Amino acid sequence: MNKGKALPLSGIRILEFAGIGPAPFAAMLLADMGARILRIDRPGGADPWTDKVVRRNRTSVTADLKSPQDLAQVKALARQADALIEGFRPGVMERLGLGPEVLLAENPALIYGRMTGWGQDGPLAPTAGHDINYIAITGALSAIGPAERPVPPLNLVGDLGGGALYLAMGILAGLLRARQTGQGQVVDCAISDCTISLMAMFSDLAAQGRWDSGRREANILDGAAPFYRTYACRDGHFVAVGALERPFYAALCQGLGLPVLPEAERMDKARWPEQIAAFAAVFLTRTRDEWTAHFAGTDACLAPVLTLEEAPDHPHNRARGAFILANGAIQPAAAPRFSAAPPSDMALPPDHPSLEAALAAWA
Numbered sequence: 001m002n003k004g005k006a007l008p009l010s011g012i013r014i015l016e017f018a019g020i021g022p023a024p025f026a027a028m029l030l031a032d033m034g035a036r037i038l039r040i041d042r043p044g045g046a047d048p049w050t051d052k053v054v055r056r057n058r059t060s061v062t063a064d065l066k067s068p069q070d071l072a073q074v075k076a077l078a079r080q081a082d083a084l085i086e087g088f089r090p091g092v093m094e095r096l097g098l099g100p101e102v103l104l105a106e107n108p109a110l111i112y113g114r115m116t117g118w119g120q121d122g123p124l125a126p127t128a129g130h131d132i133n134y135i136a137i138t139g140a141l142s143a144i145g146p147a148e149r150p151v152p153p154l155n156l157v158g159d160l161g162g163g164a165l166y167l168a169m170g171i172l173a174g175l176l177r178a179r180q181t182g183q184g185q186v187v188d189c190a191i192s193d194c195t196i197s198l199m200a201m202f203s204d205l206a207a208q209g210r211w212d213s214g215r216r217e218a219n220i221l222d223g224a225a226p227f228y229r230t231y232a233c234r235d236g237h238f239v240a241v242g243a244l245e246r247p248f249y250a251a252l253c254q255g256l257g258l259p260v261l262p263e264a265e266r267m268d269k270a271r272w273p274e275q276i277a278a279f280a281a282v283f284l285t286r287t288r289d290e291w292t293a294h295f296a297g298t299d300a301c302l303a304p305v306l307t308l309e310e311a312p313d314h315p316h317n318r319a320r321g322a323f324i325l326a327n328g329a330i331q332p333a334a335a336p337r338f339s340a341a342p343p344s345d346m347a348l349p350p351d352h353p354s355l356e357a358a359l360a361a362w363a
């Protein structure tokens with residue numbers, strides 16, 4: 001799967017129980033960094049939503065977890081694993097006979113990663129939900145979108161940012177501790193908990209009186225500021241402006257042919273609507289790509305707003321090799337990058353024909 005031996009997680013074995021959303025994305029991140037991951041699919045196959053990209057770099061095998069024979073073989077795999085990832089509702093793994101008490105008794109150094117929306121306990125723990133629900137109770141959703149209503153930020157904030165990234169980080173921390181002590185543990189990753197953690201910076205700003213948490217489009221980073229928002233261009237496309245600091249703001253204004261306001265006027269929220277109107281009128285005089293070319297090489301902090309289809313062709317993304325063609329799909333390259341490691345090849349390895357074959361390969 002991954003060329004060479006230098007990827008940082010080379011030699012780490014992780015058992016992944018197939019699911020949807022953040023758990024398989026966390027597994028993808030760990031596989032991209034070299035972990036050897038075996039995915040246990042239920043009869044019926046893999047999740048078609050994430051078949052070409054998110055399932056990359058790991059092998060799958062189908063197991064009927066209600067079959068005593070399959071269950072015994074899955075337990076044998078868990079005894080040899082360094083970590084485990086599951087994303088079922090609380091209690092499901094216990095009912096299958098694969099709960100942490102059972103598996104940690106057989107493999108005391110195992111890091112047992114659990115991904116849920118609400119956590120393993122609490123009044124909401126047994127109930128269903130999706131990203132939009134999990135982030136709704138955290139303060140994050142309330143802060144995102146236009147003034148009229150909150151808008152779900154895809155599933156980047158909850159499932160992926162507050163879920164997958166925190167689970168991957170928690171598993172890595174657990175693995176480090178297990179290497180030092182031989183003691184495994186459960187990593188309880190609740191998307192709601194972790195999204196609250198993601199909001200730490202905004203909690204800090206609110207505590208300082210520098211963030212109006214009761215309104216959207218009322219703060220410096222939520223689209224209200226004229227120098228930190230998107231603008232429509234003549235062709236209907238958009239540019240993104242992030243000229244927060246004064247030197248960048250000055251470069252933006254100079255490039256637009258607008259006056260550079262004194263700092264007190266620039267930061268006066270009462271004057272932001274008129275500043276936005278002035279910026280918007282100028283941006284409508286050229287196309288997105290014309291503005292991109294006009295500001296190229298400057299510190300005006302202006303970038304074109306690209307679609308998923310356009311992003312791979314951006315010159316910076318091409319130069320960085322940020323996208324690759326693999327498994328019949330254009331997809332993100334592995335990130336972050338490691339100076340001592342070759343890039344992951346993003347393969348979809350052939351699935352094991354049986355649990356017996358998976359056990360033989362795992363050993």
